[in-house]
Amino acid sequence: MHAAPPLESEDASSGSTTPTPRKRDLRRVDIHPDFWYPIAWSPEVKRGKTHGTTFGGDPIVLFRTEAGVVHALEDRCAHRQVPLHMGVVEGDGIRCGYHGWTYDCSGKCTDVPYLGKERLPNGVRSYPCREEQGLIFIFPGDAAKAADVPFPRLGSVADPKYKTRRFGREVACHYSFMHENLMDMNHQFLHRRQMGQMRARSLGRRKGDDWVEVDYTFAREAGRQPIGEALVFKQRRTASTEQAKDVMTIRTQYPYQNLKIVSGSGTLVMELWICYIPLDKEQRTNRTFGLLSIRKPGWPVLLDLAWPALVWFTERIFKEDREIVEREQLAHDRQGADWNHEVFPVINDLRALLVECGAPPVRLVDRRFALLPQTAAATE
Numbered sequence: 001m002h003a004a005p006p007l008e009s010e011d012a013s014s015g016s017t018t019p020t021p022r023k024r025d026l027r028r029v030d031i032h033p034d035f036w037y038p039i040a041w042s043p044e045v046k047r048g049k050t051h052g053t054t055f056g057g058d059p060i061v062l063f064r065t066e067a068g069v070v071h072a073l074e075d076r077c078a079h080r081q082v083p084l085h086m087g088v089v090e091g092d093g094i095r096c097g098y099h100g101w102t103y104d105c106s107g108k109c110t111d112v113p114y115l116g117k118e119r120l121p122n123g124v125r126s127y128p129c130r131e132e133q134g135l136i137f138i139f140p141g142d143a144a145k146a147a148d149v150p151f152p153r154l155g156s157v158a159d160p161k162y163k164t165r166r167f168g169r170e171v172a173c174h175y176s177f178m179h180e181n182l183m184d185m186n187h188q189f190l191h192r193r194q195m196g197q198m199r200a201r202s203l204g205r206r207k208g209d210d211w212v213e214v215d216y217t218f219a220r221e222a223g224r225q226p227i228g229e230a231l232v233f234k235q236r237r238t239a240s241t242e243q244a245k246d247v248m249t250i251r252t253q254y255p256y257q258n259l260k261i262v263s264g265s266g267t268l269v270m271e272l273w274i275c276y277i278p279l280d281k282e283q284r285t286n287r288t289f290g291l292l293s294i295r296k297p298g299w300p301v302l303l304d305l306a307w308p309a310l311v312w313f314t315e316r317i318f319k320e321d322r323e324i325v326e327r328e329q330l331a332h333d334r335q336g337a338d339w340n341h342e343v344f345p346v347i348n349d350l351r352a353l354l355v356e357c358g359a360p361p362v363r364l365v366d367r368r369f370a371l372l373p374q375t376a377a378a379t380e
């Protein structure tokens with residue numbers, strides 16, 4: 001019979017049974033809503049069309065006006081609760097496809113075809129929304145804070161010296177598994193078929209109130225350099241001493257992640273900006289939004305010609321990562337708790353950061369009010 005790990009409230013060394021505060025299970029910590037999050041790619045929201053999506057289980061409709069401006073509302077009509085993304089865009093608003101109730105970009109109900117203008121009902125929630133570098137962001141938390149929360153720097157995507165690949169998939173795991181997977185480069189054995197046998201060496205870690213970062217160098221111990229790696233560094237390499245000059249820095253600046261590779265000559269050859277968006281209420285499925293920027297060579301057309309090979313290489317790596325973190329989630333679900341025995345210091349720092357910066361626990365009284373209709377909650 002498999003023995004369960006000891007409870008965190010038990011002091012095994014002293015035999016004491018005195019209760020101690022139980023740590024939060026990281027895999028049950030919701031992402032904090034008071035940040036700017038990407039929830040769609042720009043091409044997904046056509047001019048004059050709607051697009052339905054979710055954030056942490058909350059349905060959201062994006063719609064683009066004929067003028068090209070994107071707005072975000074909760075994806076439900078206040079009348080019969082049917083999704084607004086089934087409706088049509090009219091001017092700067094959206095009309096429900098059921099009874100024709102119309103909402104403007106602020107969520108205010110502006111028209112009920114069979115009701116007088118002086119008797120219009122309440123509207124629906126709107127979200128601060130902005131479009132940057134091919135991504136549509138919303139601020140799902142307290143809208144009053146949106147103007148004061150810094151918008152993320154999106155890597156090198158705006159720098160003309162770099163060519164950027166936009167990628168992302170749905171992954172069936174809690175967002176924290178994604179943070180750990182990217183930051184812990186000791187998992188290179190997983191990618192041995194794509195990368196050869198690589199050995200990562202941690203140079204040191206740093207942390208602050210809302211960030212953690214670590215530096216790595218790498219050495220190839222067996223196998224050939226993959227073409228994708230050669231495209232990044234613009235050269236074929238065989239000597240591990242050459243590879244060890246390159247430094248990879250990975251940083252979680254809550255809630256985003258950034259990866260940079262600086263060559264031995266001091267050139268930033270690759271930068272990745274990435275964010276993981278919880279889709280369901282339990283936050284056990286996320287959608288990844290990534291911007292991978294590669295520095296162009298002297299003849300940029302060479303990178304263009306090689307781009308399909310780079311896309312193939314990065315897709316293979318991401319597929320292996322996705323499969324392994326989904327297995328981690330399944331293990332957590334079977335065990336019913338986080339049994340991880342983490343020994344890598346930077347990952348322990350990261351886990352503490354994700355708990356500290358994540359959404360606070362919801363109290364029972366908060367849950368009761370959250371289930372009430374907005375008008376009823378306001379009058380109690």
